[in-house]
Amino acid sequence: MEAVQADRIEALAVLFGNGPVAVLTGAGISTDSGIPDYRGAGTPPRTPMNISQFMHDEAYRRRFWAGARIGFLRSTGVAPNAGHRALAALEEASRIEGVITQNVDDLHRRSGSRTVVELHGNGSVIRCVTCGHRWSREEVLDRFDDLNPGFAARNANAEIAPDGDARVRSTGGVTVPACPVCGGILRPDVVYFGETVPPAVFEAGESLVREASALLLTGTSLAVNTGMRLVHRAERIGIPLAVINRGPTAVDARGSVRLRIEGGATETLTALVEALG
Ligand SMILES: [Zn+2]
Incomplete structure (x- = not known):
């Protein structure tokens, strides 16, 4: 790492001298795990999950589960990277309060972080919209296989799409798994576009900021409103912000930003752990 960047890492380490820090992460921390950042520069526009259509249209749900089955089979290589592990190490050393994340990829927990506030939920969890029971995505996909024998093998070569999805051509005969407790509709435990972050989840994030x-x-890049709400909380309390990101963010010009590091999360957080000893 260049000398200039090393100075900035030192300055970042100094910020940790005042007590534990709260951390908010986004897609940029998971790109080195092979999960694309759809908001990053040069990425094509995408069609996000339409949760209203999902809830009201059985054909949409057939396509969702068919795509999820094949996408899951092909995404087994996704694992936490050194950036996730650096944050887990900082928590272990009581340098950070915990991680607030906008990601739904479960990689912070898998890397050993214990206090994780998932603002947008967790895509590896499936919940019943009627009775609220939760299952792992893997369990529900196992049931999908029981309901649709031979489907996975027949469609294993379908083109992979973002968010653990795949473009399966024919989904007309697919049987959608329902809640085994009440027969209700099962959906990913994720906050989709147009939905709101549950108040208790936001409050958990807010309380980490308050203690930091x-x-x-x-x-x-702070393109998502919930992240900005936490920034506003931090400013109200009067604690400084530090930014590690590739490319501009929505907070760059704010007076509360004490330090900005233009760079990847993985190498910067790894260097930070070294600087903090
Ligand atoms: Zn149910």
Whole structure:
């Protein structure tokens, strides 16, 4: 790492001298795990999950589960990277309060972080919209296989799409798994576009910010409103912000930003752990 960047890492480490820091992460921390950042520069526009259509249209749900089955089979290589592990190590050393994340990829927990506030839910969890029971995506996909024998093998070569999805051609005969407890509709435990973050989840994030001496934003351009609400909370409390990101963010010009590092989350967080000893 260049000397200039090393100075900035030192300055970032100094910020940790005032007590534990709260961390907010976004897609940029997971790109090195092979999960694309759809908001990053040069990425094509995408069609996000339409949750209203999902809830009202059985054909949409057939396509969703068919795509999820094949997408899951082909995404088994996704694992936490050194950036996730650096944050888990910082928590272990009581340098950070915990991680607030906009990601739904479960990689913070899988890397060993214990206090994780998932603002947008967790895509590896499936819940019943009627009775609220939760299952792992894997369990529901196992049931999908029982309901649709031979489907996975027949469609294993379908083109892979973002968010653990795949473009399966023919889904007309697919049987959608329903809640085994009440027969209700099962959906990913994720906050989709147009839905709101549950108040208790936001409050959990807010309480981490309240207890922190600074708020570190990493791998996020702050394009999502919930992230900005936490920035506003930090400013109201009067704690400084630090930013690690590739490319501009929505907070760059704010007076509360004490330090900005233009760079990837993985190498910067790894260097930070070294600087903090
Ligand atoms: Zn149910």
